[in-house]
Amino acid sequence: MAEGYVEYRNLRKSFGGLEILHGVDLTIPEGAFAVLVGPSGCGKSTLLRMTAGLENVTSGEINIAGRLVNNVHAKNRGIAMVFQSYALYPHMSVEDNMSFGLKMRKTPLQLITDRIKRAASILKLGPMLDRLPSQLSGGQRQRVAMGRALTREPEVFLFDEPLSNLDAKLRVEMRAEIKALHQRLKTTTIYVTHDQIEAMTMADIVVVMHDGRIEQVGEPLAIYDRPANLFVAEFLGSPAMNLIPGTIAQDADGRCVQTEAGMRLPLDSGAKGTVGQKVVYGIRPEHLQLDPAGDLPIRLTLVEPAGWETHVHADLGGQIVRMVSTKRVAQRAGDSTTAKIDATRAHLFDAATGNRL
Amino acid sequence: MRVQESGPMALLFQRLGPKVLIWLTLTFLVIWTATPIIWAILSSFKDPLEIYESKSLLPEVWRLDAYRKVLSMPGFGTWLMNSIIVTVVATIVPLILAILAAYGFARYAFKFRHVLLLLYLIPRIIPRVSLIVPLNDLMSDLGLINTYSVLFITYIASAVPLATWILVGFFGSIPKEIEESATLDGANMWNRLRHVMLPMAWPGVVTAAVLCLREAWNEFSFVLALVNQTDMRTLPYQLYMLKDSMGIQDYAVYNAFTILTVLPLLLVYLLLERKVVDSIVSGAVKS
Numbered sequence: 001m002a003e004g005y006v007e008y009r010n011l012r013k014s015f016g017g018l019e020i021l022h023g024v025d026l027t028i029p030e031g032a033f034a035v036l037v038g039p040s041g042c043g044k045s046t047l048l049r050m051t052a053g054l055e056n057v058t059s060g061e062i063n064i065a066g067r068l069v070n071n072v073h074a075k076n077r078g079i080a081m082v083f084q085s086y087a088l089y090p091h092m093s094v095e096d097n098m099s100f101g102l103k104m105r106k107t108p109l110q111l112i113t114d115r116i117k118r119a120a121s122i123l124k125l126g127p128m129l130d131r132l133p134s135q136l137s138g139g140q141r142q143r144v145a146m147g148r149a150l151t152r153e154p155e156v157f158l159f160d161e162p163l164s165n166l167d168a169k170l171r172v173e174m175r176a177e178i179k180a181l182h183q184r185l186k187t188t189t190i191y192v193t194h195d196q197i198e199a200m201t202m203a204d205i206v207v208v209m210h211d212g213r214i215e216q217v218g219e220p221l222a223i224y225d226r227p228a229n230l231f232v233a234e235f236l237g238s239p240a241m242n243l244i245p246g247t248i249a250q251d252a253d254g255r256c257v258q259t260e261a262g263m264r265l266p267l268d269s270g271a272k273g274t275v276g277q278k279v280v281y282g283i284r285p286e287h288l289q290l291d292p293a294g295d296l297p298i299r300l301t302l303v304e305p306a307g308w309e310t311h312v313h314a315d316l317g318g319q320i321v322r323m324v325s326t327k328r329v330a331q332r333a334g335d336s337t338t339a340k341i342d343a344t345r346a347h348l349f350d351a352a353t354g355n356r357l
Numbered sequence: 358m359r360v361q362e363s364g365p366m367a368l369l370f371q372r373l374g375p376k377v378l379i380w381l382t383l384t385f386l387v388i389w390t391a392t393p394i395i396w397a398i399l400s401s402f403k404d405p406l407e408i409y410e411s412k413s414l415l416p417e418v419w420r421l422d423a424y425r426k427v428l429s430m431p432g433f434g435t436w437l438m439n440s441i442i443v444t445v446v447a448t449i450v451p452l453i454l455a456i457l458a459a460y461g462f463a464r465y466a467f468k469f470r471h472v473l474l475l476l477y478l479i480p481r482i483i484p485r486v487s488l489i490v491p492l493n494d495l496m497s498d499l500g501l502i503n504t505y506s507v508l509f510i511t512y513i514a515s516a517v518p519l520a521t522w523i524l525v526g527f528f529g530s531i532p533k534e535i536e537e538s539a540t541l542d543g544a545n546m547w548n549r550l551r552h553v554m555l556p557m558a559w560p561g562v563v564t565a566a567v568l569c570l571r572e573a574w575n576e577f578s579f580v581l582a583l584v585n586q587t588d589m590r591t592l593p594y595q596l597y598m599l600k601d602s603m604g605i606q607d608y609a610v611y612n613a614f615t616i617l618t619v620l621p622l623l624l625v626y627l628l629l630e631r632k633v634v635d636s637i638v639s640g641a642v643k644s
Contacts, residue, residue, distance in 0.1 A: 054537050075543040087534035091556040100552070101542030152542075 005030035005188045006051065006156060011060035013046055013212075020046050022212045023060065028205065030065075031186045033179070037199035038209035039235070044192045047209075048158050051190060052081050065155055075104075080149035081158040084165060086141045088133040094144050095129040098151045112151075119150040122181065139170045146181065157182075159191040163198065175202060196236050200224065208232050226347075230354040233282050233347060239311060242288060242321040244281045245351060248273045257281040257348070261317035263296065266343035272357040273348050279357065282347035285311070285324040290331070294340035300333050314339065401612035408608045423613035432587055432595070440574060440591040440618075442505065447512035447573035452566055454513070455520030460550055462521070463528035464536070474525065477518045485515075489582040496583055503586045511579040516572055520565035527561030528554060563632045567625065574622050592618040 006028040013021040021043045028034045036044040049055040051062060053074030062069050069077050080101075088097050095116060102112045120126045123143045133141055142162060149157055159178070163171045179202050182189050193199055199206050200220045208215045208223065208231075216228040227233035233241045246257040246265065257265040257279060265281050273279055290298075290312065301320060302313035305328070312323040316339070323339065331337055348357040400408045401423050403416040411417065427433060462474055492511065493502070501507040531554060539553045555562065577593045584590060590598065596614055 052537075052541060054540070074540050079541065081538070081541050083534045083538060085532060085534050087532065087538040089535065089539070089553055089557075091559075100539070100544075104539075104543035104548060148538075148542075 005032070005065060006034075006190065007061070007063040008047070009061040009063070011047070011050070011062060012058045013043070013050060013055065014058045019058075020212050021050075021058075024212075024214055026207060026214060026217065028188060028190065030188055032204045033182050033189045033191065033202060034205040034207060035191045035193060035199040035203035036207045036209055037193055037196055037235075038215075040194060041211075042209040043212040044194075044207075044209045045160055048081075048160055048190060048192045051077075051156070052079055052158055053077050078155035079158055080152045080154035080156075081160065082142075082145045082149050082162045084161040086133070086145040086165075088141060088144055088148070090133050093130050093132060094125060094136070094147075097133070097144055098125075098129075098147045101148065101152050115151040115153070116147075119147040122150065122184070123147045123177075138166050139174060142166065142174055143177075146178070150181075150185075155188065157187050157189040159189065161193055162191075163193070163195075171198075178202065197238060200236070206236075208235060210235075226356065227282075228356050230280060230282075230349050233349065233356075237284055239285045239322045239324065241282045241284050241347070243349075244283075244316070244319055244321070246279060246281050248275050248277045248279055248348075250275050259317050259319070261319070263317035265296075265346070266341055267346060267348070268343045271346070271348055273350075278351035280349040280351055280354075282349060283321075283341055284345065285322040287342040287345040288321060288323045289325060289340055289342075290323060290329065290337060291340035292338060294338035296339045296341065297336065298339050299336045300331055302333050303329055303331065305329070397612040397615055401609055401616050403609055405607050405609045420609075423609035424617070426610050427613045427617055432590070435588050436590050436592050436595045439589060440593075443508045443512060443576075443580075443591060444570055444573040446505075446509050447516055447576075448566055448569045450509070451513050451516035451520050451569050452562065454517050455524050455565060456550070456555070456562070458517070458521045459524030459528050460554060462525045464533075474522075477521060479518075480514055481518050485578050489578060492579070493582050501583075503584055503589050505589075507583045508580060508591075511583065512573050512576060515576075515579075516569040519572070520569055523565045523568070524558060524561050527558040531557050560632055563629055567629055570625060571622060 008024045008026045011021055011024040012019060024047060036047060038044050046055060050057055057070045064077060098116050098119060099112050120129060123146060125143055125147055128136060128140060163174050166174060175198060191202060203220050205217060206220050206223050207217050210231050216223055216232045223232060224236055227236060234243060244259055246259040249256055249258040251264060254269060255267045257267060296316060298314040298316050300312060300314050304311040310325045310329045312329055314321055349355060350357055399414055399416060402419045404420060407417060462470060496502050496507045536549055536553060539549045544552060575593055580591050580594045596618055599611055599614055
C-alpha cells in the first residue's frame with residue numbers, strides 16, 4: 001500500500017470573503033476507504049467537490065496518485081463521483097447512463113459492452129439495463145449511479161452522501177453493498193456523510209471535520225475509543241458520550257472528578273490531569289450502567305426499550321446522562337437507584353481547550 | 358334552519374354546486390371562443406348571399422366555391438410560401454439563439470446577469486406600434502424594405518427574448534448535479550448541452566418553438582410596415598388586404614382564406630398540444 005494516494009496540503013477554500021476550509025492537511029493511502037464525517041456546513045462536501053474538480057482551489061494543493069491536480073480538469077482527474085441525488089440522466093436507459101462517460105471518452109464499443117456487463121453483474125443490474133431511471137426504485141437508482149462510476153474504472157471513487165435519500169432499511173443494505181464493492185475492487189474511496197454510523201461501519205479511515213477544519217483522523221474504533229477533543233467525543237457515538245463538567249479532586253481512594261453538584265466520578269489511576277484542574281469528564285452510555293451495588297445515586301427520567309438494548313435517561317446530580325444497557329431494565333421513569341462507571345473507560349478533556357488530557 | 362341546510366337538496370347542492378358552476382363557466386368560455394370559429398368554418402362553405410339571408414347556421418348546400426376561389430388566386434401560392442419561409446426561419450433561428458443564450462443565463466454566473474436578462478425583454482415591452490415608424494425609416498435607409506431579410510430580422514429580434522425566457526426557466530430547473538455528473542463523465546460544454554440539457558429541457562424547447570412559430574405565422578404589424586409589394590406579402594397581410602380587394606360582402610371567401618391561414622397552425626397545435634400543456638404545467642410547479 002503506497003502512502004499518500006490522495007493528499008491535501010494546506011488546502012483552503014473561500015467563497016467571496018468567507019473562508020470555508022481553513023488549511024486542510026490530509027493523506028489518504030491507496031486503496032483506503034476514507035470517510036469524511038461532520039455536521040452540515042463543516043466543509044466535507046466542499047472538500048469532496050474540490051477533489052472532483054467541481055470547485056476551484058483557493059490555495060494549497062490537491063495531489064492524486066502523486067500528481068498535482070489543482071488545475072487539472074475534472075474529467076482528467078481519474079475520478080468518478082456518486083451524488084446524493086444519484087444525478088442520473090433521466091432520459092437515458094440504465095445502459096446509456098452507464099456507457100455515457102465511456103462514449104464521451106471515445107472508448108471502443110467492445111470495451112464499453114464488456115465494462116457494462118461486468119458492472120451490471122457486480123451490481124445485479126442485468127435485468128434492468130433497458131429501463132429508464134424513473135422506472136427504478138431508490139436503491140436501484142443508487143446502484144445505477146454506482147454502476148456508472150464503476151464502468152469508468154477510476155483511480156478514486158467519490159461518494160457524496162449517497163445514502164441520504166434512502167429509507168433506513170435500504171440504507172443499511174446499500175451500506176453493506178458499497179463496503180463489499182470496495183473490498184472487491186480495492187479502489188481508493190472518499191465517502192462523505194453526516195451519519196456517524198455510516199462513518200464507523202464503512203471506513204478504514206475516519207476524518208472528523210468541524211467548521212472547515214479536520215478535528216481528528218484515524219481508524220474508526222481508535223477515534224471512538226480515544227476522541228481527540230470534546231467535539232469528536234460528542235459527535236461520534238450514538239447515543240452521544242455523556243460530558244460532565246467538574247474539577248479533578250483527591251479523595252481517600254485516589255483521584256476523582258468532582259462535579260459542580262458535588263458528585264464524585266471515579267478516575268483510573270493512569271488518568272492524566274492535576275488536582276484542581278477544571279475538566280470535562282466523558283463517559284460513553286455503554287460504560288455507565290445501572291447497578292444496585294453502584295455508588296452513584298441517580299433518578300431515572302426516561303426508559304426507552306429498543307428490544308436488543310435499552311436506552312435510559314437519568315438525572316445524575318442535576319445533569320441528565322444517558323445509559324445503554326443490553327439487559328432488560330425493570331425500573332421505570334421516576335425510580336431512584338444507583339449506577340456504576342467503568343473508570344478505565346472514562347475520558348478527560350481540558351475544560352478550557354476542549355482537548356483530550 | 359339547521360335541518361333544512363342538511364337536507365338532501367342542500368347536500369346535493371353542496372356536493373355538486375361547485376362542479377356545476379365550473380362546468381357552466383367552462384361551457385360559456387368554450388361557446389364564447391368557438392362560436393366565431395365555427396361560424397367562420399360553416400359560412401366558408403356557404404354561398405355569399407346565403408350568409409346574409411339564411412337564418413340557419415349550417416349551409417343549405419356544402420359548397421367549396423370559396424376555397425376554390427382562394428386557392429386559384431394568382432398570388433396565394435407566393436403568400437403561403439412567404440409565410441412558410443418567414444415562419445420556418447423565424448422559428449429555427451430564434452430557437453438556436455435562445456437555447457445558447459438561455460443555457461448561458463441559466464448556468465453561468467457572470468456580472469449583471471439578471472440585469473441583462475431583464476434588458477432582454479425590452480423588445481417585447483415596448484409597444485410594437487411605436488416601433489413601426491422608426492423601423493420603417495431605418496430599414497428604408499438600409500434598403501431592406503420588401504426583402505425577406507427585413508422580416509427575418511424583425512421577427513427573430515422579437516422571438517428570441519420570448520424563447521430565451523421560456524428556456525431559462527427550463528434549463529434552470531434541471532438539477533446542477535446532473536450536469537456536474539456529465540462533466541465528470543468527460544462531456545464538454547457542447548456535449549452537455551446536446552446530450553443532457555437539451556433532451557431534459559425538450560418540453561420547454563417544444564413550447565418555445567410552438568410560441569415562436571405561432572408568433573411568426575400570425576405576425577401582422579411588421580410585415581404591414583416593412584413590405585408593400587404584393588409578392589412579398591404573408592397570409593395575414595393578404596387576409597387584411599382581402600377586405601379591400603374583394604369587398605367586405607364576400608364573407609365566404611374571406612372566411613375560407615381565414616381557415617386556410619389558420620389551418621397549418623392548428624395542425625401543429627394539435628400535434629404538439631399534449632407536450633406543450635405538459636411543459637407549461639411542469640414549468641409552473643417546478644421549484
